[in-house]
Amino acid sequence: MDSKGPSLYAPAASSVDISRSTEEDSLVDGPLISADALHSAIRREFQTVPTPCHAGLLSLLHVVYVVLSMCVAVLCVLELGQKEVCASILGNVRGDSVIVFGKVFLWFLVLLFTGCVQHHHSQARSRGYLRFYRQTQRLKHLPLIVYSLGNVLLLVVLAVQVSPTIQTYMLLSVLGLEFLVALPCLLYYTVQVMRFNREQAAPDVSQEEYSHTYSITSLPTETGFREGSSLEEVVEKQADLIEYLKQHNTLLSKRLINLTAQH
Structure with missing residues (x-):
């Protein structure tokens, strides 16, 4: 009985693997978005303050x-x-x-x-x-x-x-x-x-990401609480940052949908 147990479940496992591989192949065969096209779509031109x-x-x-x-x-x-x-x-x-x-x-x-x-x-x-x-x-x-x-x-x-x-x-x-x-x-x-x-600097979030990526000793951002800083000021900065990231993610989702539809 013990020797026949694994053989009973083997076809089911193989069918699951086949279905997963089929889904993955369909995703791979789908239209891919190049990094250059995505970057150019997300990047917005600098708008001056008049x-x-x-x-x-x-x-x-x-x-x-x-x-x-x-x-x-x-x-x-x-x-x-x-x-x-x-x-x-x-x-x-x-x-x-x-x-x-x-x-x-x-x-x-x-x-x-x-x-x-x-x-x-x-x-x-x-x-x-x-x-x-x-x-x-x-x-x-x-x-x-x-x-x-x-x-x-x-x-x-x-x-x-x-x-x-x-x-x-x-x-x-x-x-x-x-x-x-x-x-x-x-x-x-x-x-x-x-x-x-x-x-014509990039937004603050992009500047922080760039500094953390290319600097050897990355400094802590202003988002967190540091000694000598006001808690109210830190909370307000975090609220502004969260609001900006929400708008950025919404724009990013729309651009991804448009690029997927075009490809």
């Missing part, structure tokens, strides 16, 4: 506003020029009111600029540039903070009960101080984004 143009335009508008405000303050408010010219240009509107209206309009432009910057930086974050997003996270909100503080100082100056001449000089001082602080912030932001666009 916000330096917006920052340059905002800086130019700020310079024009400060120059025009000084002209209006000197010629129309302090009345050091011809009153007829100011009256023909401004009409019944006071010169200091024109400066305040211009300041409100400039702040509204800064608000639009901040929203535009947030949109483009979020897109860069979704493409895997998490390090760039974090390096400019506070910098992109700094112009709006500076202009908002300028509005607060402007309201304080308008609320102070002093002579019109002193109030005008204080108003110009606030505008000058705001200009000296806001313009370097915009220029520094422009330099950082232009450097990012010029480098």
Whole structure:
């Protein structure tokens, strides 16, 4: 009985092996995707962040506003020029009111600029540039903070009960101080984004994979917790990385399906 037992199950095992080999042969005989085609399909072209143009335009508008405000303050408010010219240009509107209206309009432009910057930086974050997003996270909100503080100082100056001449000089001082602080912030932001666009680096995950592959002593990535790092910051980085990997895997699955259908 013992000698006949294995022989009874031998055909079943052989049939299983035959079916497996048939399935494997069918997979091997199917259309194969070359590594070059897969790499070219997965690789996406670098997309620049267009916000330096917006920052340059905002800086130019700020310079024009400060120059025009000084002209209006000197010629129309302090009345050091011809009153007829100011009256023909401004009409019944006071010169200091024109400066305040211009300041409100400039702040509204800064608000639009901040929203535009947030949109483009979020897109860069979704493409895997998490390090760039974090390096400019506070910098992109700094112009709006500076202009908002300028509005607060402007309201304080308008609320102070002093002579019109002193109030005008204080108003110009606030505008000058705001200009000296806001313009370097915009220029520094422009330099950082232009450097990012010029480098055209790969996403952070690809850079880490490349460094781990070709470096002799690979350093630990920023995903894990290290001494001296904030736990909240590490968790946030991990969440960003997981979100990017999900989007990357979804794109990769779609590209694989399309390439399989083409072959």
